[in-house]
Amino acid sequence: MRFRLFGFPVHLHFSFLLILVFLFDSAYSREAALLWAAAILISVILHELGHAATVRRLGGRVEGITIHGLGGATYWREMGNSLDGWKLFAIAASGSGVGLFAGLGLYWYARMGGLGRFGQLAIESPWTINLRAADFYDQYLVFFVGAFIWVSVVWGLVNWLPIGGLDGSKMLRAVMIRFLGPSGDLHSRIIGMLFGIAVAYWAWQRGFRIAAVLALVFSGADLVSYRRPILPPPVPPSGAPPRPMNPEDRAEE
């Protein structure tokens, strides 16, 4: 399904429906499972809109936003100006930034009693939300808002971890390239892979097998997709014969 949001082309891939399979398989009621899926969908769209709006604000061009079964992605490119350094950091950080802003804002609203006494009690903290109680008592607005807060805050913070493939590793990459130069790219991907292995081990030990496999796949794919930067050939000092080029020094592609 394709549509436009704030001028950005959005492609909702059918694999997003896989999330429903997991939710219908859970102990929640049908209504609650659908609300869970809606909360995830809105949270993911908001996250990608955060990236897209930042790209546009900094003068880049957003090619499109894709929402799929494992989350989403915003495709963009530079338009004449270079989007690196703190700009790249801001683009990577703004997805979860928008989600955390919305999630924590709604959390504050619920705690102030905006969703009534039930919402105040059910939404204890951004990560302890009594969704089963809300489902049991048919408090669907509280359920939906609670699920949105949980997804936006918990997944938002996880996304900032420097695990290869997640926004956190792109933020780390922007910082490391800033301080180490081009080699910061590869170094940040290696750190992202190590973090991915550590998280996979942690998740596997606790029975989160799918999360463990995803952490390995994401961080591995991020390391494998590394391309050596194309550096200008060194200028030989005048008079010195040009050295034969080591084939290892040539950038691929």
Ligand SMILES: [Zn+2]
């Ligand atoms: Zn993101």
